[in-house]
Amino acid sequence: MDEPKQDPVLTVQAIGEQGLLKIVQSFCQADLIGDDAAVLITQPGRSLIVTTDILVDGVHFSDQTTSSEDAGWRAAAANLSDLAAMGATPLGIAVGLGLPENVPVVWVEGLYRGLTACLSQYKSAIVGGDLCRSPVITIAITAFGEAEPNRIIRRSAAQPGDVIVVTGFHGASRAGLELLLHPESGRSLNEDDRAMLIQAHQRPNPRLDVVELLWRLRQGVEPQRRGDAEKIKEVQEGIQAIAALYSTLTFTPAPLTPHPSPLTHIAGMDSSDGLADAVIQICRASRVGARIERSQMPIAPALTKWMGTEQALEWALYGGEDFELVLCLPLEWAQLLVEQLGGSAAIVGTITTAQEVWLVDTNGNAPDERLTLEQGFQHFSS
């Protein structure tokens, strides 16, 4: 019997560079095409924030678990998440794409559809790019954002006494990957839980919403704190009045300062390489330690139900790619933030002076465990 005739798959080679360029440019911001570089307008006085990622077929994504549209979404989300982790607002991304000649054109279209779907959700766009031949599909993304210089979130600013806020569930992306790799697993999950975990892996959401919320909340806290300065002034005036009664004495009142404002510092990064990695990296950069509480870890109930507490905790700590934010800030501000974020956001621990990161169980059901970077994700490990 003859096999049924199939339309040949249209490849990159078949349409040539000019054909491919036309397709790719249809996904880019129109006024930025056609010169040696793209021109972007930044707001005066803001700092430029730049982050770059290089993703390789078979290493960072594969057709087995990820359609090209999902690969595009994830690539954009990962870079926007880095901008969010710095407290920046996105300006745009540049996309370098290396392609074997036999890649179907629909694969490329899917990739750009995914990239722009994610970007448009955050009012951003592709502003530049480059195409080239390569033996392996390679996606190189550079994202640009801007931030007010005094609102940049750095890893190195955590202070003992800060609490640690995690903005959402962890371990879900790793669980979603497991379900994609082994569809026969997770039989105890209902359809909704299954879909939620897979969605967490394929379509993560960078937490740019948290950045905006943070500064809105600060404005809410600030007036309360302004009261501190007034109280100090009253006390100082009282001291001066008393001193005036003793005019024969030379009296200089000791300077009074309020507690450090809760609004002058915030530290953080995203949890792209896992929650444990984020806490450890922040502590290392800030030369502090942390205690995080087992019972407070934000783990999706579906995950615990599926694999039990210990395995769920393992994936929450080391799974990675949840693209939530891990923020260290004063309690007052943190409480407002968690309240406003709602859902799975939580205060999970505190920053300490000892330069070690401990996972503790205040209920006493598990021994304290010291977390190290070596348990985390290592790109070049075999």
Next chain:
Amino acid sequence: MDEPKQDPVLTVQAIGEQGLLKIVQSFCQADLIGDDAAVLITQPGRSLIVTTDILVDGVHFSDQTTSSEDAGWRAAAANLSDLAAMGATPLGIAVGLGLPENVPVVWVEGLYRGLTACLSQYKSAIVGGDLCRSPVITIAITAFGEAEPNRIIRRSAAQPGDVIVVTGFHGASRAGLELLLHPESGRSLNEDDRAMLIQAHQRPNPRLDVVELLWRLRQGVEPQRRGDAEKIKEVQEGIQAIAALYSTLTFTPAPLTPHPSPLTHIAGMDSSDGLADAVIQICRASRVGARIERSQMPIAPALTKWMGTEQALEWALYGGEDFELVLCLPLEWAQLLVEQLGGSAAIVGTITTAQEVWLVDTNGNAPDERLTLEQGFQHFSS
């Protein structure tokens, strides 16, 4: 006989990601390391200029012709050249690097040495990056620069009557590649010529110097042109005086305007894909045409001596990677520029209204030849 013992080559796999990171970071601007993204300060009121390139082993460079140090230099130079082509000053570059595990560490060190050697020559630096495993060495570079909005050089601004300036020799890079691929060729060349051509291929210089010079020269031309406005005022006053003699007539003098200032526009791009490609791309974007003159083409004498006029011209037009600038601007400004640049800079032709690009020989020794993009470099052509 036993073979002599050799030190095993230290590979990327052997030193692991942390070891590799340490090496790479030693080449980066120190205060920009250790967060999710780099922070750059831009000058208020300037536009951000962004360009990206993705380079693949075996496609864009190979160990046969290019040491990793040269590959690094060329990669940085290509991106800085794109910034120069836009009239921008560099702020820094981000480097994404995909590496097979068996790549020797010295290869990586060479690459970064080459990148930073080129960057430091132009007061720029590596400001961010990413490392990952890949089956093929892949270098993804994004360069950022800034420019005053009214000094951005675009392809689309060429006007009929402009002359075309080329800032230096063409074809030398292609000739250098030939000498590297076939060391037995070019026997007629002396050692100096040989070295010059190879240098042109391995260590091209982005023409950021031209950008700076352009605006300095404009300041020199401007006062002369201000005279135009005064002459117009004199003529208008004369007309008004004459009109006043005929007070019974209603007389509105026609507005007089000077010729378009030679200083309001400049078009251009770099010649990374060949001189012919640059002229054609500018004409296409500006909806104009061009006539370029055979006898004015800046071709290194060594090249003509080696291979004769016709082959040398072919490589000058289509060889590519000379990274010079092709600029379209008014004659007055162009003459000053060529005089100041000296050496091999030349006015090679003029912009015309007919939307075609012609190579002409005013000496009548060769027929006019129409140049098209199809003869140029096509990344995906087989």
